[in-house]
Amino acid sequence: MPVHRPGPVRPRRLFLAVAGLLLTALSLVLAGPADAADAATKPARGTARMGMGVLAHDGRAGAPAATAVAQTEGVDVSGHQGDVGWSTLWSSGVRWAYTKATEGTYYTNPYFAQQYNGSYGVGMIRGAYHFATPDTTGGATQANYFVDHGGGWSADGRTLPGTLDIEWDPYGAECYGKSQSAMVSWIADFLNTYRSRTGRDAVIYTATSWWSDCTGNYAGFGSSNPLWIARYASDPGTLPAGWPYYTMWQYTSSGPTVGDHDRFNGALDRVQALANG
Template sequence: MKARLDILQVCLLRLFSIFLLAGCDTSVGSTQPEYISGIDVSSYQEQINWTQVYGGGVRFAYIKATESDTLTDPQFMANWSGSDKSGVIRGAYHFFTQGVSGAAQAAYFLSVIRATDAGDRGALPPALDVEGLSGAELKEAKAEIAVWLKTVEAALNCTPVIYTSPDTWDEEFPGDFTNYGLWLADYTSETQLPTGWTSWLFWQYSDSGTVDGIATPVSLDRFSGRELDLRLTTCVGW
């Protein structure tokens, strides 16, 4: 009986060791953490072969949905459906337009994504793309950004992320909105965070990458975790 127990203990220890090693990077000389690869796309990329995209190692994609309060990206629905069918985890983003009501922009974004199956299947947190704003009306823009974020968060019960670069944010809204997740746009090997943020959730590290299944240059992204972590960030019940 004791011998059987000893054998069982050895087997359990081996299984435990395998479990630990599976969660560690054991490659020789590795100094860089492993990230999940992603892209972000719009109609600029034209028609995309999402099966090839997934086959090339891409595991998530942010897809442009809307801009201002009247514009839907022409390829949004095709990209939304194609990415999901291929196995790519998807999320939608809105390009913020200065001088247009944040409430109106949020309402339009919500109307477009609610026409999809995101509520049943789950999706990455909605993203707000903030860039290229004029310095003359930044105070007004800040108020409208706040309205968009609060409106979308309340409607979807999911905290949005903000896409921005360090230079843009530190010039326009230093230290603001840092309770939201950061989708960092920074094309350097050593990331620089905008003032107030201590980490990034997504990192767009190139705007001119090449990916199987896409004929044009495409932005490349990373997620700050493993694939299971990425799946746990998705929101459901929209």
């Protein structure tokens, strides 16, 4: 009777594992060092702040030109500044301030108490802002997170309505992967939820070029939401559609004491009027 000799056993799992490793190695070789360098230069989640993309898109220098309307100096701060010297800022003429409270639904500013309460303590009119990440969660979800973590409003005469910071995505594509109509819907969800939670219309911080690219220059928020325009130049330039004037203007990221300085388009009594609603 013939003896049956089995053929060689193929270690299929080992073969697949080796093949997977080879494919991974090949993809890394083809990708090259440029992709690794690009990933290394992107900021860490949570580090975004007002105006991160403005230098590259909306002007770089120039002191504000004189205007016929009185302007009131302000600042905006985030965890990037750490503890802030509020007494020094007050002495320099700064009378209002915004502090970053939140980003997405994954970050709260660890310096928020010192910054938000510190500005109030020296006599400033203060407010909080939220850095939007429309690619991570919905607008309503982020508005609730903002209100729940410092972004609310109180009728004390010295608290400004919260600000939605909507600008270039520092972590990826300019418009967070959204179409213009989807972006408008996201913003509307945030604003509507904020109003339902606080009774106030949130301020919108943005830059004209970003607004045009990512919302199609949508004009529907100008009648209800104050505009905080970002442009580092001698004037705020052309405003987004729907706003005949700006309420606030971030004009530099290289001011004294803290970098980001702003002008309120009116005298101090107009800042107080916005705080009072």
